[in-house]
Amino acid sequence: MHIAEGVLSGPVMATGFAVAAVGVGIGLKKLDFEHIAETGILSATFFVASLVHVPIGPANVHLILNGIIGLLLGWTAFPAIAVALLLQAVFFQFGGLTSLGANTVIMALPAVICYYLFAPLIRKQGKVSAVAAFACGFLAVFFGTILLAGALYFSNENFFEVASIAASAHIPIMIIEGFITLFCVGFLKKVKPEMLR
Amino acid sequence: MIQESFSSGRSPIHSLAPRTRTLAAIILSLVVALSHNLIALVTALLIAVILVISARISLLKAGRRLLVIAGFLLLIWLILPFTCGGEILWQNSFLSISRIGVDLALELTLKTCAMLLIFLTLVSTMSTADLAHALHSLKLPPKLVLLLLITYRYLFLMEDELQSLLKAAKIRNFRPGTSLHCYKTYANLLGMLFVRAADRAQRVHKAMLCRAFDGHFHSLEEYHNRPRDYYFLALIVAISALIVLAETQAITWPHIF
Numbered sequence: 001m002h003i004a005e006g007v008l009s010g011p012v013m014a015t016g017f018a019v020a021a022v023g024v025g026i027g028l029k030k031l032d033f034e035h036i037a038e039t040g041i042l043s044a045t046f047f048v049a050s051l052v053h054v055p056i057g058p059a060n061v062h063l064i065l066n067g068i069i070g071l072l073l074g075w076t077a078f079p080a081i082a083v084a085l086l087l088q089a090v091f092f093q094f095g096g097l098t099s100l101g102a103n104t105v106i107m108a109l110p111a112v113i114c115y116y117l118f119a120p121l122i123r124k125q126g127k128v129s130a131v132a133a134f135a136c137g138f139l140a141v142f143f144g145t146i147l148l149a150g151a152l153y154f155s156n157e158n159f160f161e162v163a164s165i166a167a168s169a170h171i172p173i174m175i176i177e178g179f180i181t182l183f184c185v186g187f188l189k190k191v192k193p194e195m196l197r
Numbered sequence: 198m199i200q201e202s203f204s205s206g207r208s209p210i211h212s213l214a215p216r217t218r219t220l221a222a223i224i225l226s227l228v229v230a231l232s233h234n235l236i237a238l239v240t241a242l243l244i245a246v247i248l249v250i251s252a253r254i255s256l257l258k259a260g261r262r263l264l265v266i267a268g269f270l271l272l273i274w275l276i277l278p279f280t281c282g283g284e285i286l287w288q289n290s291f292l293s294i295s296r297i298g299v300d301l302a303l304e305l306t307l308k309t310c311a312m313l314l315i316f317l318t319l320v321s322t323m324s325t326a327d328l329a330h331a332l333h334s335l336k337l338p339p340k341l342v343l344l345l346l347i348t349y350r351y352l353f354l355m356e357d358e359l360q361s362l363l364k365a366a367k368i369r370n371f372r373p374g375t376s377l378h379c380y381k382t383y384a385n386l387l388g389m390l391f392v393r394a395a396d397r398a399q400r401v402h403k404a405m406l407c408r409a410f411d412g413h414f415h416s417l418e419e420y421h422n423r424p425r426d427y428y429f430l431a432l433i434v435a436i437s438a439l440i441v442l443a444e445t446q447a448i449t450w451p452h453i454f
Contacts, residue, residue, distance in 0.1 A: 004313075008230070013230065037405060040348045041347065045351075079344055083344050087349060089316065093266075093316065096313065161276050162276050165272065184388045
């Protein structure tokens with residue numbers, strides 16, 4: 001869900017950078033040197049995991065995983081995602097300099113929101129935890145899609161149809177991310193529960 | 198595979214200091230991003246192509262990178278001309294093509310292509326270590342730069358881990374398909390990737406402490422601005438001014454139809 005360069009209008013770009021700067025600022029403040037290696041390596045994992053293509057019917061989609069990143073990192077998801085996105089722009093030309101702020105907000109803000117909504121529920125047992133994990137993965141992409149569509153629409157009202165097509169293309173991804181997050185959280189709870197803070 | 202395809206090379210662009218290139222990319226991208234005038238954007242695209250040539254990147258390779266945005270541009274051209282309304286260029290009983298839509302699609306195409314090429318030639322032509330160095334000297338928070346360096350350092354290792362996990366799944370006859378079993382397998386695989394990442398992080402952190410890490414990476418290569426860096430920046434500023442001029446004076450572009 002990268003927005004290409006040159007699509008956003010000045011005000012949307014500025015808002016994106018402002019919100020991203022606040023988020024990254026808070027994230028960096030919470031990030032002590034104790035955890036900087038961990039965050040960097042998880043950021044690399046986030047980058048790499050987005051190279052995984054999961055089949056859905058005849059097509060396949062790549063994972064976003066911002067829900068899990070939020071659960072693992074909390075506010076630190078902001079700098080981690082910003083860095084991963086910068087590297088994706090450098091290596092693959094996904095996104096770029098001017099859309100970096102907006103792209104960071106689109107993926108990191110839902111990660112933080114889902115962290116606050118679901119991290120306490122996921123620590124519980126049984127069905128509550130499973131439902132919360134699915135909702136976390138689903139909603140992280142859902143909120144991201146809303147932000148993406150909003151960024152497009154507020155850049156130019158003529159983008160309405162483009163934004164709604166882009167948004168509906170993300171619906172299957174939401175469902176897949178829900179299941180992936182559900183199973184992945186189950187796995188982490190069994191293998192290394194201390195990772196889910 | 199993750200590769201820095203353009204970072205090593207010998208060209209006038211590669212010989213500039215990383216900081217100069219980063220600064221030039223920021224200035225030029227911002228100016229182009231805020232332009233709407235077609236003359237300004239055609240100028241920007243021409244400049245971008247000249248930059249690609251002077252970085253000695255083959256036009257074929259650069260063109261292949263443009264494919265990244267081809268899907269998006271196709272979507273734009275399939276939708277915008279038919280949905281924008283306003284003055285009508287051409288219509289029949291069930292379709293009408295609007296001038297605003299065509300102009301907007303053309304504007305976006307020129308702009309995204311120009312900006313992608315600018316980023317490719319000015320930023321992707323340096324190693325990430327150099328980029329981090331440049332961002333540091335442009336006063337980005339040191340912690341963020343450090344995070345960038347660590348992320349970059351572990352990118353390739355984590356990709357290796359992922360590939361070996363995928364290979365292990367394949368050896369056990371895993372075939373991807375649209376099923377819960379498939380999603381569960383991928384989820385466990387990613388979970389394993391996260392666990393290995395965390396374990397590695399702990400070892401790395403201890404190793405860094407053993408080597409007296411105090412939060413600073415010291416760069417071995419020093420870059421000093423040479424005259425050519427100032428000339429190049431001046432040139433980029435002049436070009437940007439030209440684009441701004443074309444934008445504000447709104448020199449009218451002959452409509453294509």
